[in-house]
Amino acid sequence: MNSFLLSLSIILFLVAAWFAWRYYDLKRRMDKYAQHIRSQADFPTDVNRIENLSNAIASLQTAFNFQLSTLNSENARLSTVLEQLTDGVIIVDANGLIQFANPAAQKLFEISNAPGHSVIEVVRNHQLVDAWRRCQQTNEMQSESVELPARHQFLQIIAIPDTHASGSLLLVQDLTRVRRLETVRRDFISNVSHELRTPLASLKALTETLQSGALADPDAGPRFLGRISTEVDALTQMAQELLDLSRIESGQVELILAPLAPKSLVTSAADRMRMQAERAGLKLTIKCEDGLPNIRADKSRLEQVLVNLIHNAVKFTKPGGEISVETEPANGGIRFAVRDSGVGIPAQSLSRIFERFYRVDKSRTGSGTGLGLSISKHIIEAHGGKIWAESNEGRGSVFYFVIPVP
């Protein structure tokens, strides 16, 4: 029994010694290995370096993302500007192929897919194409303006060399409206001087006749003075109407809008012209339904239009004729009409009578300036309405205008 216990104790001791040796051996090897790694790889310094590198990469990425988003928003802003620009912008490469064309350029040249096409195909005008060619050859900015009668356009092209891409940038401006305004202004000045020349020449002739002895003539003297007074009145009226027209056209006349009953407007305009009509041997009547809705209008300005239309009717209707002023409901508004049984207006003149200074037959008009209808048109349009005329030559005319009901 004792020998059994002894053997067991020896075995247990050996096992415990073996475990203790394994543990110490393992720990010793691990320490040795850790020491080896530390001594060989300078471990803590590398970790710092890697950490620094990763921080640098992270901040680089942040900066890159920021720059990318700035670039994206600048790109978006640039493309919005190019899309909204009313001037055409075209980028052409060195071979004359269009790389980019903004919507305005595509609209001006009536093409929907300009990129990929050649400048010649898109521009279709040799003067404009020549400007681009000159720019390519000389590497200098070139400009050219042309009128395109078929397209009713007046275009200006500016070709700028693109030194980086050996191509060019074309800026296209539509000057049609500017040119039209220039023509209108030129015509206006020549019309005004022409209209002034006639009364001034007749004033000069009348005063010269008076100076050369007619003043003492009891018959011719007062007659010539009377004609001078008429000419001065005509000139004063023209000056007043020109002033009126320029104020209305430049938007300086502010409409004082208020609810207005159509019947009261018609009645007050007709009352103002009644005596003149009777003196001319004409019958002036009003045809106006009761209970029409109110319009929103500037009473004095609309009355000015009606008075002008009735005045014309009086001027162009022979004694014994009739004039009627009418109102009735129309599509979304009230339609006013001034109808006469006068000389009428030839069909080819109907569309022109609203132009400044236009008179059908200057010899039959007498004292007119040709500005009244033009002023009336501006006033009606400023009310959001529309004015037009219908006529049967020799049988009479009707002038209509519609004012919307709010």
Ligand code: ADP
């Ligand atoms: P004017 O001062 O010459 O009357 P308007 O602009 O009012 O100027 O009219 C332009 C021209 O339109 C007149 O000169 C005339 O030839 C023609 N016209 C206008 N109203 C009538 C009308 N009721 N009947 C015939 N012709 C008219």
